[in-house]
Amino acid sequence: MENLGPDELRLMQGLAQEVTAVRPELVTADASVGELAWVRAKDFDALHRFWRYRHWFDGDRLVAWGWVCLPHRVPRGDGTFRAEQAATLVWQVHPDRPELLTAILDWYDEVAGDVDRLLTLQAADVRAEAIAAAHGYVFDAETGSDEGNWTQGNVRELTDLPDPVLPAGFRFRTAEDVSVADAVEVHRAAWPSPGLTEAAFERVRRTWPYRADLHVLIEAPEGALAATAIIWLDDVTGVAEFEPVGTHRQFRRQGLGTALQLHGMHRARAAGANRMLVACLGAPAHPAARNLYHGVGFRELTRDLPQIKAAS
Template sequence: METLGTTELRLMQGLAQEVTAWRPELLNGDATVGELAWVWAKDFDALNRFWRHRLWFAGGRLAAWGWAHLPYQLPRDDGTLRESKTANLLWQAHPDSAALLSEILDWYDDVAGGGDRLLTVQSADAQAQAIVAAHGYAFDAKAGSDNGPWVQFNMRELTDVPDPALPDGFRFLAAQDVPAADAVNAHRAAWHTSSFTEGAFERVRRTWPYRADLHVLIAAPDGTLAATAIIWLDEATQTAEFEPVGTHRDFRRRGLGTALQLHGMQLARSAGAKRMLVACLGAPAHPEARNMYYGVGFRPLTRDLPQIKVAR
């Protein structure tokens, strides 16, 4: 299949739902319902020509998938380059079909070419760790170090969510309350290297299970959108996920991130969610987001173990 479209994406999200319901500790952090929707929708227009994918079926259901992101280099509006120099594999296998990871890796070797290959496995997934080692992968000591960009996956039950507290003059909004351009600018103000566009946001809004009432923002007294988060609600598993979460760089360290999460979790609970997921940098050198999530009740579920296969 040349293009990863909405049909394939929805199948991949369906597998995420099954793993979430049955063995959430085996769910890859980049293979959740919300993460798949966000990454696919925001990057499709710019990057889809650098993507390759394959689906594996068993008994009429999706049993595994691989999504290879090949190296690319694209110019930004400001003259800098957006680039990735290494192939990276996103993947997921149903726990009943875990051995299919071996076939995914063979396919990845074929499509990634001669360069270095990256992927991640979860710390709770001993079988995947053994399979990737047998295929020549080793723990990426740099990416997985105490200063590396590895990701920790966190979970929180929504049984007890305190009320949020905002500084005077700040107020909560939803994406349906603001122009699309303002929601895009709120994201870019929080993530200054982002190439997020109104066109990408339009695709996000059309991608299941996006809901404008669960895309939450905080407005400052002067009207600036000071914080933003999208909540992806999967009603089937009663699970919601924050992705992304960000605060305008001029409004940090005022408790806005904490308030936004508590507000978002209350909305998710009212919409039917019983638990919340969020990913963050897990390395000790990057404690800010992790400590914020701990402060609102999240606890670690699993973490990435970055793997690399160096080209010969």
Template sequence: MQGLAQEVTALRPELLNGDATVGELAWVWAKDFDVLGRFWRHRLWFADGRLAAWGWVHLPHRIPRGDGAVIEVGTANLIWQTHPERAALLGDILDWYDEVARNVDRLLTVQSADVEAQRTVAAHGYAFDAEAGSDDGSWVQFNTRELTDVPDPVLPEGFRFVTANDVPPTDAVRAHRDAWHASRFTEAAFERVRRTWPYRTDLHVLVAARDGTLAATAIIWLDEATQTAEFEPVGTHRDFRRRGLGTALQLHGMQLAKAGGARRMLVACRGAPADPAARNMYYGVGFRPISRDLPQVKVAR
């Protein structure tokens, strides 16, 4: 699946779907496998001995959240990818999705740049999800930046850059949970992340405050084959926001990625105008959008 992501990244990065990049696949698979693995279904399609498409279905589930509450998901969700030269296989993926999801509502996303996929999902009974895709919806946009010119980062006094090599795994997990309230990220999940290609501890970058608190965190997934790197996730401790730490961390991370051979950087973020903070931060360090999610829904009969 990551190999197909590499091919799409090299050929048509604007067609990368949802969690289908090299870094997103590594992150989502590793951090959620222990909790959500039993609710996942996968299928691969091959052509001439090469992977041409895949589908990954998340079935309805009910799981505890980190703060003691319960997350209950009553819909199915499809992550998918086809090779640009095998776009017609999306129809086969959707037929399989119908079989797997059965009598529940089905969700998926297509990219704004993927006109053929938009026609295919419409022909299979999907419609634009006006709520999820609204100006205050949960849709995501995909951004890119060439790494030809990366300014030097500037941290406020008393803060410094560190990597996952410099801190215990428990502290790296706490940094993530401090940035993402109610996250269920655990040390066991982090250990799986650490074992998943292309994770590197020297590209897991953090900002430490004077008192040792890890105030911001980001993982950089470097794919040397495509000379592409991706941020996922990026977050700042809720007590340290609006101090420029996220901006400095991204510039520092991009310099590290460039030194490691990357020529461009990718990052996804929420794109809804009602919540522009993350998007504006990425724009501020030179990212530009190349596509956005168009959420789709098919109501079960």
């Protein structure tokens, strides 16, 4: 496909819903309902010309897809560049059709060309691990090390939720209450690189299943926004997910991340969710986010197994 438009994205999210309902531990990296919405919307302007896509159908039903990002070098707003020398594959197959990963990897070889190829498996997906190994992929020992940048998926049932506690003078807000510029500013203060633009955030707001009432924030006493989290609610499966969650650099170590998560989970439950997901860095060398999420009741669901196939 030449274009990943809203209709194509919704098909991919529909497959994510199916997998989440039956085998949530097999939802691949960046392939959940919320991750697909967030990544496509925020990165479209900078990266869409480097993206390639393909869908596999059984009749009218989507049963597999692949999304490749080719090597690229694009400017950031601060004068630096975002550069990747390898191709990266995000993918998903229905649990009943694991053999389609072979077709995805054949296609990946065709579109990536003579560069290193990266992909991520889930630790629970032993069938995918065997298929990738037969196709020449090996565990990426650097990325997957105890100091690497692999992620783990975490889950929490929305029961026994403590009430959030904010420091004096702070208050909860939603994106319904703030301007686009302010919502973007607090995100950029929490995640400075790569920066979110106002145009990208407008695209986020137009992407299903974004809801401004489930985009929760914390306002500091003087009026500045101090923390932000977007909750993506799938009302079919009753699953909601945080993506992203961040605290302004000037307001960290005050318990705002804990308070915002608890507040967000209360709002998600009130909106119909019964389970919450969040992904974070999983390596022992990067404990901060994992400790934050586990501190409010999340537990590990699965972990990434990064793979690499060197250019021939």
